[in-house]
Amino acid sequence: MSNQPLFPKDFLWGGAVAACQVEGAYNKDGKGLSTADVIAHGMMNDPTDPIDPNTFYPYHEAIDFYHRYKDDIKLFKEMGFKAFRTSIAWSRIFPHGDDARPNEAGLKFYDDLFDELIKHDIEPVITITHFETPLSLAHKYGGWADRRLIEYYTRFVRTIFERYKGKVKYWMTFNEINIILHIPFTGGALTVKKGEAGYEQALYSAMHHQFVASATAVKLGHEIMGKDAMIGCMIAFGPTYPETSNPLDALKMQEHMRNTTTFSDVQVRGAYPEHYLRELEKKGIKLPIEAGDLEVIKAHTVDFIGFSYYSSHTVSHKGGGEEQSNFFKNTVKNPYLSPVDESAKEWSWPVDPIGLRYSLHYLQDRYNKPLFIVENGLGAKDVIAEDGKIHDDYRITYLKRHLQEVAIAIDEGVNLLGYTSWGPIDLVSAGTSQMSKRYGYIYVDRDDHGNGTLKRTPKESFYWYQAVIKSNGAHL
Numbered sequence: 001m002s003n004q005p006l007f008p009k010d011f012l013w014g015g016a017v018a019a020c021q022v023e024g025a026y027n028k029d030g031k032g033l034s035t036a037d038v039i040a041h042g043m044m045n046d047p048t049d050p051i052d053p054n055t056f057y058p059y060h061e062a063i064d065f066y067h068r069y070k071d072d073i074k075l076f077k078e079m080g081f082k083a084f085r086t087s088i089a090w091s092r093i094f095p096h097g098d099d100a101r102p103n104e105a106g107l108k109f110y111d112d113l114f115d116e117l118i119k120h121d122i123e124p125v126i127t128i129t130h131f132e133t134p135l136s137l138a139h140k141y142g143g144w145a146d147r148r149l150i151e152y153y154t155r156f157v158r159t160i161f162e163r164y165k166g167k168v169k170y171w172m173t174f175n176e177i178n179i180i181l182h183i184p185f186t187g188g189a190l191t192v193k194k195g196e197a198g199y200e201q202a203l204y205s206a207m208h209h210q211f212v213a214s215a216t217a218v219k220l221g222h223e224i225m226g227k228d229a230m231i232g233c234m235i236a237f238g239p240t241y242p243e244t245s246n247p248l249d250a251l252k253m254q255e256h257m258r259n260t261t262t263f264s265d266v267q268v269r270g271a272y273p274e275h276y277l278r279e280l281e282k283k284g285i286k287l288p289i290e291a292g293d294l295e296v297i298k299a300h301t302v303d304f305i306g307f308s309y310y311s312s313h314t315v316s317h318k319g320g321g322e323e324q325s326n327f328f329k330n331t332v333k334n335p336y337l338s339p340v341d342e343s344a345k346e347w348s349w350p351v352d353p354i355g356l357r358y359s360l361h362y363l364q365d366r367y368n369k370p371l372f373i374v375e376n377g378l379g380a381k382d383v384i385a386e387d388g389k390i391h392d393d394y395r396i397t398y399l400k401r402h403l404q405e406v407a408i409a410i411d412e413g414v415n416l417l418g419y420t421s422w423g424p425i426d427l428v429s430a431g432t433s434q435m436s437k438r439y440g441y442i443y444v445d446r447d448d449h450g451n452g453t454l455k456r457t458p459k460e461s462f463y464w465y466q467a468v469i470k471s472n473g474a475h476l
């Protein structure tokens with residue numbers, strides 16, 4: 001790429017994490033248990049609850065960011081971060097979710113964290129809740145399938161908006177809100193299991209309640225923090241391609257794409273698409289819509305669209321084809337995509353940098369709202385070389401190719417607020433609970449069983465990203 005600065009002057013370069021995947025300190029300073037605290041292995045869907053003292057729970061200590069954030073932020077600053085995305089652990093603030101009063105020690109922790117970021121001129125970008133819900137809300141109410149969760153979430157949101165106004169400008173209401181249909185336990189606190197009676201109805205009830213809660217948060221955000229506050233949605237995004245030019249494949253693509261766009265449509269356009277309402281009706285599902293719900297959703301649409309991008313999907317009308325991973329199920333292999341690097345083979349998420357450019361245009365054409373890439377990155381196995389360094393050239397290649405596409409999209413007119421790559425420091429994987437699926441520019445000495453010193457070491461990609469930010473994207 002040429003040395004032309006294509007990125008806007010105040011572009012928010014940085015990295016993104018989630019509270020539960022980094023903080024640890026799961027029972028410190030009054031924090032209540034969250035749904036993530038009962039995950040011992042695998043996808044965040046399969047709790048080992050109650051906590052078994054003989055089982056290792058990776059989220060309990062995670063990478064101990066709770067105690068080490070000052071040093072970690074120094075490293076982020078050294079890379080030149082302008083923004084850092086993290087989330088608030090709901091059960092630090094409301095230990096049971098439905099408590100009448102917040103836990104002051106929890107509020108204080110985020111005050112200190114945000115102050116530390118601001119001190120280093122790093123803009124906090126905050127996800128209100130990211131794949132963790134107070135566990136007690138699961139036990140007591142069965143999670144978001146119960147309408148009362150809207151009230152408890154709103155209480156949480158009001159508390160943090162009032163507390164952190166003036167410190168935090170960028171907010172997102174729910175991490176990857178569309179993932180609730182795939183990982184209903186951590187984000188939705190749903191206790192009914194797949195295959196059990198009422199499972200589907202519970203999923204869609206939870207979804208509707210989260211939409212109402214999200215719109216209510218946008219409303220409150222503007223009331224409490226004024227027009228300056230930017231309250232966004234956060235969607236797990238990836239375009240769907242048809243396997244061939246067969247019109248039946250095009251229809252299949254449209255159907256698959258709607259699994260995602262329905263979620264952005266509700267939050268950005270303010271209404272359920274007609275096709276979705278019909279589809280649910282045919283499935284015999286009844287959305288628990290109460291008086292005023294649709295009006296709130298209509299009136300309080302988001303200010304920007306935050307999205308994660310890891311890959312695209314390819315579908316065929318003939319059906320599933322080769323299963324590529326949990327999230328990419330019902331998709332077929334796309335022969336035009338780059339091969340997955342050896343270091344990332346275990347997870348095999350297809351690599352499609354052009355798909356990111358496509359996504360940016362797609363979302364801008366559809367919604368015409370500011371966009372924010374709040375996650376992108378390569379989960380890979382890293383090895384410490386004999387010289388003691390981590391030569392993660394595969395990660396640099398992945399990120400570079402994606403950022404080159406981002407630069408082109410911006411040059412072609414896309415309005416992008418920033419780019420926070422996923423896991424700038426190694427963290428616990430949401431999809432697998434592994435530490436060995438690493439995304440970081442910073443290596444953390446910790447394995448899948450909890451061994452290691454937690455020592456931080458910059459990888460080769462650390463210096464690469466530092467140069468990218470320093471040149472505002474001119475040196476990719």
Ligand code: P53
Nearest residue numbers: 018175176236327379428429430431432437
């Ligand atoms: P891991 C599935 C598909 C796309 C994004 O994922 C996903 C998931 C859930 O696994 O989640 C986001 O850790 C999520 C992060 C997560 C990250 O992608 O499975 O917002 O919490 O860690 C990467 O490799």
